Amino acid sequence: MAAKSGSDELAIDLAARAGWMYYLGGMTQDHIARELGISRQRAQRLVARAVADGLIGVRLNHPISACLELERALKSRFGLTLARVAPSLPEGMDPVKSVAPIAAKEIERVLSNSDELVVSLGTGRTLRQVVDEMPVLDFPKHKLVSLIGNAAQDGSATVYQVIMRLADRVGARHFPLALPLHARDEADRDFHLGLRHVQTALKLARECDIAFVGIGDVSETAPMIIDGFVDKPGIDALLARGAVGEIVGWAFDGDGKYLQGGSNALINGVRAGTAGTPVVCIAAGESKFKALGAALKGQLISGLITDETCARYLLA
Numbered sequence: 001m002a003a004k005s006g007s008d009e010l011a012i013d014l015a016a017r018a019g020w021m022y023y024l025g026g027m028t029q030d031h032i033a034r035e036l037g038i039s040r041q042r043a044q045r046l047v048a049r050a051v052a053d054g055l056i057g058v059r060l061n062h063p064i065s066a067c068l069e070l071e072r073a074l075k076s077r078f079g080l081t082l083a084r085v086a087p088s089l090p091e092g093m094d095p096v097k098s099v100a101p102i103a104a105k106e107i108e109r110v111l112s113n114s115d116e117l118v119v120s121l122g123t124g125r126t127l128r129q130v131v132d133e134m135p136v137l138d139f140p141k142h143k144l145v146s147l148i149g150n151a152a153q154d155g156s157a158t159v160y161q162v163i164m165r166l167a168d169r170v171g172a173r174h175f176p177l178a179l180p181l182h183a184r185d186e187a188d189r190d191f192h193l194g195l196r197h198v199q200t201a202l203k204l205a206r207e208c209d210i211a212f213v214g215i216g217d218v219s220e221t222a223p224m225i226i227d228g229f230v231d232k233p234g235i236d237a238l239l240a241r242g243a244v245g246e247i248v249g250w251a252f253d254g255d256g257k258y259l260q261g262g263s264n265a266l267i268n269g270v271r272a273g274t275a276g277t278p279v280v281c282i283a284a285g286e287s288k289f290k291a292l293g294a295a296l297k298g299q300l301i302s303g304l305i306t307d308e309t310c311a312r313y314l315l316a
Contacts, residue, residue: 009065010065012053012055013064013065013066014036014038014046015046015047015049015050015053015055016050016055016064016087017036017064017087018032018036018043018046018047018050019046019047019049019050019051019055020050020087020098021035021087021089021090022047022050023050025089025090025093025097025098027090029043029044029047030043031090032046032047035090064087066308067085067086067087067308068085070083070085070308070311070312070315071083071084071085071311073311073315074304074311074314074315077314077315078296078299078304078314079299080301080302080303080304081278081302081303082106082278082280082302082303082304082305083303083304083305083311084102084103084106084304084305084306085102085305085306085307085308085311086098086099086101086102086284086305086306086307086308087307087308088307088308088309089307094285095284095285095307095309095310096125096126096129096284096285097129098284098307099126099130099282099283099284099305099306099307100126100129100130100132100133100282101133102305103130103133103212103282103305104130104131104133104134106280106305107119107130107134107166107212108134108135108137110210111137111139111142111170111172112139116141116142116143117142117143117209117210118142118143118144118145118204118207118208118209119142119143119144119145119172119208119209119210119211119212120144120145120146120147120204120205120208120210120211120212120270120272120277121144121145121146121147121162121163121166121211121212121213122147122148122162122211122212122213122214122247122248122272123146123148123150123158123160123161123162123163123214123248124160124162124214124216124223125160125214125223126214126282126283126284127160127162127212127213127214127282128159128160128162128165130162130212130282131162131165131166131169132165134166134169134170135169136169136170137169137170137171138170138171139170139171139172140171140172140173141172142170142172142173143172143173143174143175143204144163144166144167144170144172144173144174144175145163145174145175145201145204145205145208146161146163146175146176146177146201146205146269147177147205147211147213147248147269147270147271147272148177148181148248148249148267148268148269148270149177149178149179149180149181149192149267149268149269150176150177150178150179150181151178151179151180151181156228158227158229160227161176163175163176164176175200175201175204176201177198177201177202177268177269179192179198179268179269180192180268181229181249181267181268181269182229182230182249182263182266182267182268183266183267183268184266185266186265186266188266189265189266189267189268192268193268198268202269202270205269205270206270206274206275207275208277209277209278210277210278210279210280211272211273211277211278211279211280212280212282213247213248213272213279213280213281213282213301214247214281214282214283215245215246215247215281215283215288215291215292215295215301216245216246216247216291217244217245217287217288217290217291218235218238218239218243218244218245218246218251218291219235219239220232220235222235222246224246224249229249230263234263237262237263238251238259238262238263241253241259241262242254242259243259244290244291244294245290245291245292245294245295246291247271247272247279247281247295247300247301248269248271248272249263249267249269250264250267250271250272251263251264252294252295252298252300253294254290254294254297255294255297255298256294256295256296256297256298256299256300257298258271258300272300273300273301273302278302278303279300279301279302279303280301280302280303280304280305281295281301281303281304281305282305282306283304283305283306283310284306284307284309284310285310286309288310289310289313289314292304292306292310292314293314296314
């Protein structure tokens with residue numbers, strides 16, 4: 001097969017991007033034309049080509065060259081073993097809609113491994129959207145395990161718990177931590193973590209083959225305060241100690257160092273990557289910029305799935 005010329009490759013990239021905007025972003029052809037600086041007629045042809053050439057269906061099947069360049073740059077700059085960059089959607093649209101199909105495809109790739117794997121998972125809005133993008137698969141040999149408890153301070157469980165949802169999609173055994181995220185005190189924590197079924201899950205989580213997590217900011221509008229996992233005094237205490245982000249509830253500072261004591265000492269769960277496990281973070285959106293920058297600086301994550309806007313910010 002003859003190699004594609006530079007102009008052919010650019011045309012394919014543009015068609016893939018137009019198809020992504022149309023089918024995933026729900027944009028009209030007029031809107032796509034304005035975003036790409038082309039005529040409406042050309043936008044229409046590009047969307048048609050994206051489908052005809054199999055560049056896009058439910059998922060993007062053609063890797064856009066600009067995204068590939070960003071992936072290479074992220075891996076080089078931050079020493080990542082994995083980087084995936086999704087095409088950004090226009091301003092005002094939820095960036096997770098772009099990232100979720102790419103992340104779902106990566107999780108599917110991992111689960112397609114012929115070996116029996118233990119995969120640990122965080123929770124949250126982003127991971128929930130990722131799991132919703134997963135196809136129905138049959139991987140009963142794998143084990144899925146939660147990294148943290150999923151109950152708030154009032155005892156209610158979060159609707160963004162993902163392990164049971166993913167297990168249902170892929171047919172794998174799963175080991176949730178049916179505990180509150182934070183214990184009331186150290187004695188309460190020790191009791192929870194000493195339960196036999198919890199010990200089984202914790203051992204799996206510590207010895208897992210790979211972890212998939214989201215990342216949260218630390219602020220008065222952060223998801224963990226909205227969802228009732230931490231109250232305002234708890235957030236204020238974290239901010240006073242320099243916290244800028246959290247991964248599965250464990251707060252860290254601007255240098256990417258986990259805080260000692262405080263709420264971190266009361267978490268019912270396992271910190272991602274404690275035994276050198278690959279930790280893949282799935283995140284996009286301006287609210288994640290500061291936390292992601294710190295996590296990369298402190299090497300808290302070894303893989304990143306994000307969008308172009310976030311990737312360019314981190315590389316700037």
